[in-house]
Amino acid sequence: MNKDTFATPSRRDMLRLGGLTALGGVAAAAGIGGLAAPALAQKGQYDTGADDREVRIGQTLPFSGPASYIGVSGRVQLAYFERLNKKGGVNGRQVRLIALDDAYSPPKTVEATRRLIESEHVLGTFGSIGTACQAAVQRYMNSRKIPQLMIGTGAARFNNPREFPWTTPGSALYSTEARVLARHLLATKPDARIAILHQVDELGRDYLTAFREELGDRAKTMIVAEASYEVADPTADSQVLKLASTNASVFLNLTVGKFVSQSLRKVQETGWRPDQYLLSGSATISLLKPAGKGGEGALALRSVRSISSPRWKNDPAVIDYFSLLDAHLPNLDRTDNLGFAGYSMANVLHQMLERCGDNLTRDNLLKVATNLTDMTAPINLPGVNFSTTPEDYAPLRNYELSRYENDDWTGIKVLS
CATH class of the missing domain: 3.40.50.2300 (Response regulator)
Known part of the structure; x- marks a missing residue:
């Protein structure tokens, strides 16, 4: 002692x-x-x-x-x-x-x-x-x-x-989220044509590496375009225009911060209408509201509830x-x-x-x-629990697939 x-x-x-x-x-x-x-x-x-x-x-x-x-x-x-x-x-x-x-x-x-x-x-x-x-x-x-x-x-x-x-x-973990989304796309949209926008940093590298690994051999045919931006760039508008020109059916929008609102607005302006998936960490109402109509219909794998949502006022x-x-x-x-x-x-x-x-x-x-398999947190969405084990410290393995509509997120189903 x-x-x-x-x-x-x-x-x-x-x-x-x-x-x-x-x-x-x-x-x-x-x-x-x-x-x-x-x-x-x-x-x-x-x-x-x-x-x-x-x-x-x-x-x-x-x-x-x-x-x-x-x-x-x-x-x-x-x-x-x-x-x-x-x-x-x-x-x-x-x-x-x-x-x-x-x-x-x-x-x-x-x-x-x-x-x-x-x-x-x-x-x-x-x-x-x-x-x-x-x-x-x-x-x-x-x-x-x-x-x-x-x-x-x-x-x-x-x-x-x-x-x-x-x-x-x-x-x-970015890598866990990427694998869950890749499995979802393989199961529901195996013929999808995917365009990807990401920041040049560890987040982007972790996510893309895991996403490609989970797609396996299908990555070569499903991923049709990729563009990146630096955090110091003023906008990522030119990258969005490049990706929109492919008319891909899925847009994996891995932007963070101000680039989330900017890219959503730019997609809306181009007339491109893919299924658009955001990072869970970027799926915040504060980032989507400034995008106006550009945020409507965006999808995300989410693990946490939004405190401003009427859905949780009696929680x-x-x-x-x-x-x-x-x-x-x-x-x-x-x-x-x-x-x-x-x-x-x-x-x-x-x-x-x-x-x-x-x-x-x-x-x-x-x-x-490292043994939190039966614990959750107040901010976690229903069905999203901790999953740490001594062999794998990844805290979460399941997410709620959600759609952004009318300034709020609507849950579709839990994915893992």
Whole structure:
């Protein structure tokens, strides 16, 4: 058992890294009034980062920089545990979530992660964001055998239990989504002529590699055109025009960010009317609404519900999320799915810590994280559950095929 005493991080150091922390209103390492608490026999099994009183979990998020909009997820997670700690925490322990700002910059991620491990002495990290950012600390975390759990990215590199057993992805993998869609097209449109637009990055590579592999020999005849764009490009209009000239029957639109709205509008302008499939991560109402009529009829394999949809207004998790906002973050945009995603991630960590019981060792935390076949998250659509096993860390294997109509998504069927 580790009997480390955990000092509360200084305000100066937390501000230097843009850190935020959530802990309920109880004395943690010291007794009431600053008197040293008497030594007591510990009731559980612990590694650095946990004891009878609290468990420390760290994460890095972009509270500043080009992806600062993601920071809302972290603020909601902190509010979730602040509320939970006031109710007694998890299994009688306070949960101290320490979130540090990395500005979506790998060098800053390295600095912040080392701070979490070497100074804040966290049990592990959970829900940190960014493919490049988390890749920059993956070897560091694994060499120290510290859990790097539920990373917010769909890159396949994080599903590698043989080489990096302490790292698990938390988002639907691009490669899994690609294979599910390829199987669907082979079964329902075996004669489809497919045109593909993708960004030049790891997402595009992961998706296309898996999509082609799943199509097998049919890829040579089914894929009739392919175009790519760089994230720094002003638009992808010329690429859309090139693909439209093929009159393909299926348009695999793997764009992200502003290119989603732009490409949807351009397709509408050309008169090209293929079955258009979007990435699950791009199937957000905030990206489709600006496309106007161009978004109507778009298809996507989706794993999460949209908080702004009337379909979920009476869902218990949505009601509880809004209650959390009322009490802790009343000015937060209620239609922002990133906030609900943060609530959902906090709930998953809550469930995982409950399953750990009094065994808060790093080995046991990893064991729980890699055996989630019977767990779901509040944001997941019905029928979409976690599927991690010790041999395969892919978090999701099934999706809801949905169609975008009248500013909302309508479910068609669940695919796997």
